[in-house]
Structure formats: structure tokens, C-alpha cells
Amino acid sequence: MNIFLFMISCILTNNFIFSKFLGCCPFLGVSSKVSTAASMGLAVTFVMTIASFFAYMVDQWLLVPFGLDYMRTIAFILVIAALVQFVEMFLKKSSPGIYSALGIYLPLITTNCAVLGVATLNVTAEYNMLYSVMNGFFSALGFMLAIVLMAGVRERLESSKIPQCMKGFPISLVTAGLMAMAFMGFSGMV
Amino acid sequence: MTILYAALCLGALGLVFGLVLTFASKKFHVEVDERVEQVKACTGQANCGACGYAGCEAFAQAVVEGKAKPNGCAPAGAEGARKIGEIMGVAVETGERNVARVLCNGVKGVAKETSRYDGYRSCVVAADIAGGPKACRFSCIGLGDCMDHCAFNAISMVDGVAHINADLCTACGACVNACPRSVIKLMPISQKVIVRCRNSDMARVARESCMRACIGCGRCKKECKYDAIVVENGFARIDPEKCTRCGECAKVCPCNCITVE
Numbered sequence A: 001m002n003i004f005l006f007m008i009s010c011i012l013t014n015n016f017i018f019s020k021f022l023g024c025c026p027f028l029g030v031s032s033k034v035s036t037a038a039s040m041g042l043a044v045t046f047v048m049t050i051a052s053f054f055a056y057m058v059d060q061w062l063l064v065p066f067g068l069d070y071m072r073t074i075a076f077i078l079v080i081a082a083l084v085q086f087v088e089m090f091l092k093k094s095s096p097g098i099y100s101a102l103g104i105y106l107p108l109i110t111t112n113c114a115v116l117g118v119a120t121l122n123v124t125a126e127y128n129m130l131y132s133v134m135n136g137f138f139s140a141l142g143f144m145l146a147i148v149l150m151a152g153v154r155e156r157l158e159s160s161k162i163p164q165c166m167k168g169f170p171i172s173l174v175t176a177g178l179m180a181m182a183f184m185g186f187s188g189m190v
Numbered sequence B: 001m002t003i004l005y006a007a008l009c010l011g012a013l014g015l016v017f018g019l020v021l022t023f024a025s026k027k028f029h030v031e032v033d034e035r036v037e038q039v040k041a042c043t044g045q046a047n048c049g050a051c052g053y054a055g056c057e058a059f060a061q062a063v064v065e066g067k068a069k070p071n072g073c074a075p076a077g078a079e080g081a082r083k084i085g086e087i088m089g090v091a092v093e094t095g096e097r098n099v100a101r102v103l104c105n106g107v108k109g110v111a112k113e114t115s116r117y118d119g120y121r122s123c124v125v126a127a128d129i130a131g132g133p134k135a136c137r138f139s140c141i142g143l144g145d146c147m148d149h150c151a152f153n154a155i156s157m158v159d160g161v162a163h164i165n166a167d168l169c170t171a172c173g174a175c176v177n178a179c180p181r182s183v184i185k186l187m188p189i190s191q192k193v194i195v196r197c198r199n200s201d202m203a204r205v206a207r208e209s210c211m212r213a214c215i216g217c218g219r220c221k222k223e224c225k226y227d228a229i230v231v232e233n234g235f236a237r238i239d240p241e242k243c244t245r246c247g248e249c250a251k252v253c254p255c256n257c258i259t260v261e
Helices: A003-013 A024-029 A034-063 A069-094 A096-102 A105-111 A113-124 A129-158 A169-184 B002-027 B034-042 B056-064 B077-088 B123-128 B145-149 B174-178 B203-209 B219-223 B248-252
Strands: B098-102 B155-158 B161-164 B184-188 B193-195 B229-232 B235-238 B258-260
Touching (some): A034 A069, A069 A105, A069 A113, A113 A129, A129 A169, B034 B056, B145 B174, B174 B184, B219 B229, B248 B258
């Protein structure tokens, strides 16, 4: 599979939110404003890319040689949590600009299932290191696309006339469902 | 045996990460000036943004770095500015406290209503839709955008007009920016005599739309011995510098639009 097709497949066809249903919590929780949604998307991209790299290393050099592949989940959680902590400290020291832009979203991602999901999916799909990292990066871009689109829709929903009982979360869930259906149109493309 | 391996492996992984993080927290330790926290404690802590910074934390940071003035926090008031000055070791000048005043007195039954507004409860929206329910296009619409923006619960709606509690108001200016009609203005708190109307329509039109509209007749101006009243754009305005708060103008106003607090 060439890299361009792989990218399209990660961003559109196998979109993390709309076809794998991973990372739905921030998708609904932090999508009320486009600017915050974009920050969240950036933070997720950052963490997912690095996490796929480190999870690959831990898996190949520690878990597989010792025959401990059944411990992947817990080991990956450990890796991701430590990684996020480390990255946060590093950013705070070296580039306060990025640190304040990502803000609260960086620590929030520690427990995001999209990050753990990409690490586990990399292993099951048996990607090599390059493809693992690319999968992490492009899937995160897909996540960012989805969350920014959703935020755009929700900003407009704010000022539109909606029946009382559908206001807030109900209409957001309906919107998410419609968007997922639209993205399903990409399936079979790659 | 497998359990031992598992435990050892995970333990080792945890230990390595723990050590790396400990090392990193020392290595990447960022010195935070303790004055930042102290200054932040003296501010209004409402993140209202009146100072022009992203929040109280950012303002405190700027004060410590010398970029912002210690008296930049409106909600903290004179007392807060003095405390911040003490922390920073500088003398602080504080002017008189400002307070937001609503320049409309068109309560229900006084201001004529041309329509019934059933739409989204927001002044901004109502102002865009045929100018809201009241006939006067300079009136307080009364749907409470200012109330929603006030971080200090100083604003309430009384008979369809915003009412600001001067004791709670910190003059942060959030309501001034929120009002689509620019009905709210910041004034020195000692300015007790206020012309509560900004209607610049012709006298007849103004009078038809509201019983308490200023028609710009100029009787207050004639009555004022201190030359403190200016009539321009069809309504009277009191100059707080010259006004002695005698209240004579309020007595002669034929429309009762000048009030004394």
C-alpha cells in the first residue's frame, strides 16, 4: 500500500471517531468551540504520534521477547501516561508557547482511548515502525478533522431554533450520528 | 514463573519511567516567581478579562514582569491595587472607583412596546430582529445579555430594564461590551445625578416612543448654575467634573429622565 493511500485510509476511510468509535469522549466534550477543538486536535496528534512510536518499541523489545503480549494493555497505559507527563514537563521548560496553547488538553489525553487504541491497533495490524508512527499521526489528523467539523456544526447549532427536548447533548448526538453516516460513504474507497 | 516474569517486567518498566520522570522533573524544573501567586490572590479572581490579559494568572504574570500596572485589575479596586503595589514594592495611584450605569429608564408601561418578542432570549438577537419589542431604538432591550456577562452577579432585570447594583459592580466593563445598544456606560461612583436616556431622535418621535425619553429641551441646562450640562445629539449629558450633585436639574426635567441615586 503506498503512503498516500495509507494516509487517505487513516484520515477518511478508517476515521477514528466515525468508523472505529474511539475517542468519542473528547469528541463530544471539547467540541463546543472551534478554537478549543483545534487545540485538542493538536494535542491528540502530538501524543498519538509519539505514543505509537514508544508503544512499538516497548512491544517489540520488551513484551514480545519475554512472551508477555497479553500484558499489552497495561504496559501501553503505563507508557502513555509516563510519556504524557514527560512531554508536559519538557514543553513547559523548552517551549512555554506550545505548552500554554495545548493547556489543559495535554494531561487530559492520558486517559483517551484513541491513544491506547492506536497503540493496540498498530500491534494487531502488524505494522512496522514507520507505518506505526504514520498510522498514529494520520489517524490523529482524522480525529482532528472530525472534532473541528463537529465544533463548527455545534457553533451553528447554538443559535438555531431547536425543540427544547433536543437542546444540548441530544442534538449533538444526532449530529454525530449523521456525520458518521456521511463518513461511512468513504468506506470501500481504499 | 510467568507471573513472576510479568510482575518483574511491569515493575521494571514502572521503575524506569518513574526514574526518568523524577530526573525530568528536576531537570525541567521551571522557576515560578512566588509573587505571581500572591498577586493573583489579590485580583478579582473572576477571569473577566477587563485588564486585557487572558486571565488573572496571565495578568499576575504580567504585573510581576513589569508589563502591567498594579492597578490594572478593575475588580480588585483600590484596596486590591494597594495590596498588589505592596507585593511589588511600588506606590500605586488609584483614581476614584468607577461603576457601570444603565442609561435607560424605559421600564414597562413607560416605554412603548410595538411588538411582542417571543424569540431567542438574547438582546443581540432581538436587536437584529426589527430592533426588539420596544419602540425606542436607544432603549435597554431587557433580555439580560449584560446579566449573563456579569461575573459578579451585580445586574438584575427590573421591569424590563437592567439594574446594576453599585456595591457589587467592579467596573470590569463586560456588560458595556455585551450591550448591543450601548446603553451601559462606566462613570465615577460619586456621579449620583444621571441622565437616564440616550435618545437622539427628534423630540416628538422620542416622546412618542417613551414617556421618560430625554427630548433635549435644555431646561436642565438652563437650571444648572455650574454649567455642567451639555445638550447634544438630542439628549442631555452631565459632565461629572463640573457637576456638584445638587440635583436641581432633576427637579425641572419635564420627562423625569434625570435621576438622583
